[in-house]
Amino acid sequence: MAQALTPKGTATRSRIVAGAAAELRERGVDEVRLEDVMARTGTSKGQLFHYFPGGKEELLLAVAQHEADQVLVDQQPLLGELTSWPAWQAWRDRLIARYREQGQHCPLGALLGPTGRRTPAARSVVTGLLGRWENAIADGVRHMQSTGDIAPEVDAGRAAAAILAGIQGGVLLLLHTGRTDHLAAALDLALDALRGGARP
Amino acid sequence: MAQALTPKGTATRSRIVAGAAAELRERGVDEVRLEDVMARTGTSKGQLFHYFPGGKEELLLAVAQHEADQVLVDQQPLLGELTSWPAWQAWRDRLIARYREQGQHCPLGALLGPTGRRTPAARSVVTGLLGRWENAIADGVRHMQSTGDIAPEVDAGRAAAAILAGIQGGVLLLLHTGRTDHLAAALDLALDALRGGARP
DNA sequence: CATTTTCTGGACTTGCCGGTCCATTTTTGG
DNA sequence: CCAAAAATGGACCGGCAAGTCCAGAAAATG
Numbered sequence: 260m261a262q263a264l265t266p267k268g269t270a271t272r273s274r275i276v277a278g279a280a281a282e283l284r285e286r287g288v289d290e291v292r293l294e295d296v297m298a299r300t301g302t303s304k305g306q307l308f309h310y311f312p313g314g315k316e317e318l319l320l321a322v323a324q325h326e327a328d329q330v331l332v333d334q335q336p337l338l339g340e341l342t343s344w345p346a347w348q349a350w351r352d353r354l355i356a357r358y359r360e361q362g363q364h365c366p367l368g369a370l371l372g373p374t375g376r377r378t379p380a381a382r383s384v385v386t387g388l389l390g391r392w393e394n395a396i397a398d399g400v401r402h403m404q405s406t407g408d409i410a411p412e413v414d415a416g417r418a419a420a421a422i423l424a425g426i427q428g429g430v431l432l433l434l435h436t437g438r439t440d441h442l443a444a445a446l447d448l449a450l451d452a453l454r455g456g457a458r459p
Numbered sequence: 460m461a462q463a464l465t466p467k468g469t470a471t472r473s474r475i476v477a478g479a480a481a482e483l484r485e486r487g488v489d490e491v492r493l494e495d496v497m498a499r500t501g502t503s504k505g506q507l508f509h510y511f512p513g514g515k516e517e518l519l520l521a522v523a524q525h526e527a528d529q530v531l532v533d534q535q536p537l538l539g540e541l542t543s544w545p546a547w548q549a550w551r552d553r554l555i556a557r558y559r560e561q562g563q564h565c566p567l568g569a570l571l572g573p574t575g576r577r578t579p580a581a582r583s584v585v586t587g588l589l590g591r592w593e594n595a596i597a598d599g600v601r602h603m604q605s606t607g608d609i610a611p612e613v614d615a616g617r618a619a620a621a622i623l624a625g626i627q628g629g630v631l632l633l634l635h636t637g638r639t640d641h642l643a644a645a646l647d648l649a650l651d652a653l654r655g656g657a658r659p
Numbered sequence: 660c661a662t663t664t665t666c667t668g669g670a671c672t673t674g675c676c677g678g679t680c681c682a683t684t685t686t687t688g689g
Numbered sequence: 690c691c692a693a694a695a696a697t698g699g700a701c702c703g704g705c706a707a708g709t710c711c712a713g714a715a716a717a718t719g
Binding site: 287289377382385386389417418420421423424425426427428429430431432435436440441442444445447448449451452455 | 487489577582585586589617618620621623624625626627628629630631632635636640641642644645647648649651652655
Binding site: 660665666670681682683684 | 690691692693694695696697698699700701702703704705706707708709710711712713714715716717718719
């Protein structure tokens with residue numbers, strides 16, 4: 260896996276990943292040909308298969324891994340500091356802005372959607388991302404409970420699960436309608452519910 | 460579009476659609492070859508292109524249309540009678556059961572996911588389904604407002620949008636994790652929020 | 660500076676699968 | 690019962706894109 264890689268080599272490799280990611284974001288998974296990646300990154304087939312012996316599958320997986328990390332990075336540091344209602348609000352706004360900016364194609368489409376590769380590796384990338392995401396939200400809920408802003412009888416895990424579902428569905432609908440209405444409504448409803456639950 | 464179709468013809472045509480739908484549910488969009496459909500339905504290429512001159516695209520669209528209708532039919536009559544809290548609960552249970560039963564592949568994957576055909580026809584199938592779905596939920600909310608079970612200041616449209624997002628996200632997560640936790644949590648959170656809002 | 664490894668380019672192969680074509684059989688309708 | 694239309698079967702074609710191969714350039718190594 261970690262072959263001897265000269266600086267030039269690593270540069271090319273990451274150029275390929277970045278280019279493939281961009282291509283993927285613009286055109287969607289099944290519209291992207293290896294040839295497109297080559298054209299955009301100025302590389303040859305030899306190079307592609309040199310750095311990704313597993314071919315398209317391996318390249319797609321590398322891109323997905325890269326983009327999955329990015330999803331959470333884009334939410335930081337807000338996602339890690341859900342310690343007050345304004346902080347939650349700021350995170351909410353950031354999420355919506357982030358997905359509005361992102362085009363019509365989910366870069367994780369390669370894995371997330373029905374088309375998603377069902378290989379164990381692909382699954383673990385997705386479940387890993389979702390798990391970390393959900394945990395971060397649950398941590399935020401628990402912190403709010405520790406400060407008394409959210410009622411202690413709330414199940415943090417379930418709340419996080421519900422919020423994550425709302426986000427995923429909101430993004431899915433955004434991808435289809437081009438509007439952020441659903442994402443916003445889902446987040447607002449969830450946050451209102453948590454807020455309201457604080458005062459019995 | 461509506462060619463002369465003998466009884467035998469219509470039978471074959473619908474056999475093809477049904478078979479393709481089943482194949483799609485079991486194996487997912489990009490794993491299904493025309494050949495698979497032929498094998499399952501006992502038909503030949505000639506027949507496929509006889510009934511679907513537009514080829515795979517047209518067949519997929521027909522299947523999607525068929526399945527989209529089914530999504531709402533499966534929720535009836537419950538979805539049309541959201542007139543009391545027990546009715547909402549029954550609908551919630553039905554939804555979860557329905558999606559638990561359905562395998563790992565969304566029959567609408569052909570359209571819903573990132574892989575989704577971006578043709579106008581495909582978009583209209585999806586947006587049509589989502590729109591009708593959202594409207595039905597909103598109607599339910601409004602009815603509950605008319606009986607005083609939900610506070611009048613609730614925006615029925617936004618509530619419906621949030622609920623639909625939760626459902627979609629829940630199903631997406633179900634497809635990935637095999638668990639209905641997220642779907643259940645999202646629905647429960649939303650319904651609790653609506654219930655709670657009734658008593659200021 | 661020699662030689663060994665890595666990197667690069669691109670021509671070529673391969674297999675798959677959607678789509679075409681037409682000959683044959685079955686059904687329709689007068 | 691006989692045209693005409695519809696339905697069926699399956700051989701064949703063609704293109705596309707993934708993947709292979711190898712020869713040559715550029716770096717590392719000592």
